[in-house]
Amino acid sequence: MFGVRSLIKMSSLNPLAMLEQRTAEADMLIEYLKEHVELLKENATIQANLRKEKKLLAENAKLQQDIDELKKQLLEKERKRGVLDVSMPSVQCSSNAAPPQPATPAPSTTSAATVRSPPPSDNKMKPEKKEKKPQPAPAAGQDGIKVDVSRLDLRVGRIVTAEKHPDADSLYVEQVDVGEPSPRTVVSGLVKHIPLEQMQNRMAILLCNLKPAKMRGVTSQAMVMCASSPDKVEILDPPGGAIPGDKVTFQGFPGEPDKELNPKKKVWEQIQPELRTDGECVATYKGAAFEVTGKGVCRAQTMSNSGIK
Template sequence: MSSPNPLVRLQQRADEADRLIEYLKQQVQLLKGKAIAQASVKEEKKLLVENAKLKQDIDALKKQLLEKEKSRGVLDVAVPSVEGGVQCLSHAAPPTPATATATPSATPAAVQSPPPKDDNKKKPEKKEKKPQPAAGLEDIKVDVSRLDLRVGRILTAEKHPDADSLYVEQVDVGEPSPRTVVSGLVKHIPLEQMQNRMAVLMCNLKPAKMRGVTSQAMVMCASSPDKVEILDPPGGAVPGERVTFNGFPGEPDKELNPKKKVWEQIQPDLRTDGECVATYKGAAFEVAGKGVCRAQTMSNSGIK
């Protein structure tokens, strides 16, 4: 009896691979959805474990499939991999032109007499994709909860010794010692109004030197091309209290990674509303139990 048509076998394998790929895509989507919903370091570690187990299961399925095909005498064929960093099956060894074009026959002589090579049909070598690590939480969620916004008190401010447009402030943000903050507010806020006043500070920017002085936070202000106002916390708020946003739970990063451009993605959605209340996508800057943060007079303005 002659063996089944090679094209039929290849089609059967392709169908099996398609079904396996679709199943794996569904599993990957479920895992991604779970990571987004949980948004916690504990869940991330759990997902990494599940991802490793899934890869082991896939490798086991691949091995079983290849062993069954080899036992049937079917030639190795490259099987596609699932996008997203998880490989469903490794590539089998690429067939040589002779074996790729040889026609199965009942006699050994037919197998030993391959047709001439056709260089135009030579398949390019496929580069094996390396598994990618599971996406971290910081790559999944980019919203205002990533920012460490706190109530602060500017204790003192003075002009920067080497920059006419900069103030150097000492700010209490609820820590054992004040933070040094450099702000470009000289042209907008008189020096006397910078002394002993409440403000909203972003405290998890990477410290940066500004004309020789290291700035450890940023004063949040309503801003337009010709006017700037420091945001005021609600009455009764004390240094160190966190500013939160309804509908955006989560803990802030310890320090924002400048390469991830988290602040740059969030800042365009920070604005004051028609009543001068500071908002993110319509959610107010709020100190729990105390009230909302606002600008003095600037409505419908950007915040930075």
């Protein structure tokens, strides 16, 4: 009876012992794999360093050739100029050094490379005079074109309708007739300054060649010109008798406006500081009035000596 029980007990322990043995073997295998991965990483690093070293050596050889060629060219030029001795330093390039610039030649009796020219004749050598090339006049603007108010497409317009922007409390969305087949959509931040009823069916001056810009989801195709101060804004009025599409011109500033102002050239940003109302509320650029030919000048209602934007 005792022998049977012992046999049963030993048979029940064998699976557990086998599991422990296999666990130990698995741990050893994991450790072996970790060591193998580390060896592979080290080997990959060594290979990468060898490739980098070969590349640097090739670049160094090419750089040395370029320096030698520059030295030859410089020596030849100095020889033609009649310099008796030209000292050229010996340059050794390290694998990570930047290309050196050719050194300024100086007389020397101990030189790594020396060029001797034939002895000068009895006639004294006169230094060559270098002709001064005329410098081009600086461009008036970043695009090489003059920057003045003639590049702005300013027109008389009529605000047909205006309403609050659906997603911005400070903005109006207007439909403006500027003499084109269909009105332009214009977004203006005038809610705090002009009552909505005063925006309806009124005449204004529009800047029409700004690049269209999306403002809170609505694309604005022009800008209403206003006299402006930190606490007050007034829309500029065109002269009596002006109609939508009439051009605004400036005496002394002829020229055709850009089809569209390039925001990168900052044309509007350069012109805007010179736009002001004068002492009589007339809108001006450098003293020249905003004028509709044959009809009169544009002005603010009450704001004199104020900026315009």
